Amino acid sequence: MTANATLGLIPAKGGSTRLAMKNVRLLGGKPLIAWAAEAARASGVIDHLILSTEDSTVAATARDLGIEVPFMRPPELARDPAGVVEVALHALDVLEDAGRSYDTLIIMLPTCPFRTGADIRGAYDLFVERDRPFLMSVAEYTHTPFAALRMTEESGLEPVFPEYLDRRSQTMPKAFRPNGAVHVLDVRRFRAAQNYFADPLVGYVMPRDRSIDIDTDSDLREAAFLLHEQTSLAQGAET
Numbered sequence: 001m002t003a004n005a006t007l008g009l010i011p012a013k014g015g016s017t018r019l020a021m022k023n024v025r026l027l028g029g030k031p032l033i034a035w036a037a038e039a040a041r042a043s044g045v046i047d048h049l050i051l052s053t054e055d056s057t058v059a060a061t062a063r064d065l066g067i068e069v070p071f072m073r074p075p076e077l078a079r080d081p082a083g084v085v086e087v088a089l090h091a092l093d094v095l096e097d098a099g100r101s102y103d104t105l106i107i108m109l110p111t112c113p114f115r116t117g118a119d120i121r122g123a124y125d126l127f128v129e130r131d132r133p134f135l136m137s138v139a140e141y142t143h144t145p146f147a148a149l150r151m152t153e154e155s156g157l158e159p160v161f162p163e164y165l166d167r168r169s170q171t172m173p174k175a176f177r178p179n180g181a182v183h184v185l186d187v188r189r190f191r192a193a194q195n196y197f198a199d200p201l202v203g204y205v206m207p208r209d210r211s212i213d214i215d216t217d218s219d220l221r222e223a224a225f226l227l228h229e230q231t232s233l234a235q236g237a238e239t
Contacts (some may be wrong), residue, residue: 007102008046014055042117054078070162109180113208123182123204133183133189138176140210179211
């Protein structure tokens with residue numbers, strides 16, 4: 001195995017409670033896993049790229065796209081409460097048992113299709129520059145969560161953050177959400193922490209138009225609309 005090798009992992013289960021088979025849903029004529037694989041390959045920082053799934057249809061689609069599927073994930077790792085952390089640790093263990101060890105892990109969820117190779121490369125470069133074991137891509141909230149209200153049992157409303165009740169949104173702290181595009185992890189520290197939210201955690205900020213996270217039909221429609229707009233703008237610039 002190459003020294004300081006980097007593994008790229010696309011977690012892509014078949015089951016999904018909100019959008020069935022979402023990871024192979026088509027966007028712009030391509031399944032979502034294809035968007036992730038193309039960005040991974042374009043990044044130039046991943047030595048080996050694999051996909052983890054329990055579903056034979058997802059696996060066959062991945063292989064047709066030239067994505068390696070070196071094992072089938074156990075069914076229990078495709079159901080709640082198992083998450084991406086457990087899936088990633090399983091992948092590392094199975095590969096290590098086969099003699100394939102890695103120093104760095106880059107996880108890319110298929111549900112964030114507009115990440116680019118430059119985003120993955122930028123996240124990896126920041127990971128190296130900051131010399132911290134955990135990096136997560138994030139996007140700034142469009143509407144500040146500090147203005148959030150909770151509903152009481154009597155349908156009344158009360159502020160979640162009362163200390164910000166009388167402040168204008170422009171004066172509230174900036175807040176960021178994970179967008180699922182990129183996690184860059186030091187494998188040894190990740191295994192020790194059993195978590196990718198562990199400290200010290202670095203944030204790689206991405207713009208909203210590349211941070212859409214597809215979990216529902218409406219998310220997929222929004223992504224299709226954004227893609228159409230981007231394609232129209234690009235075609236207009238060429239004419």
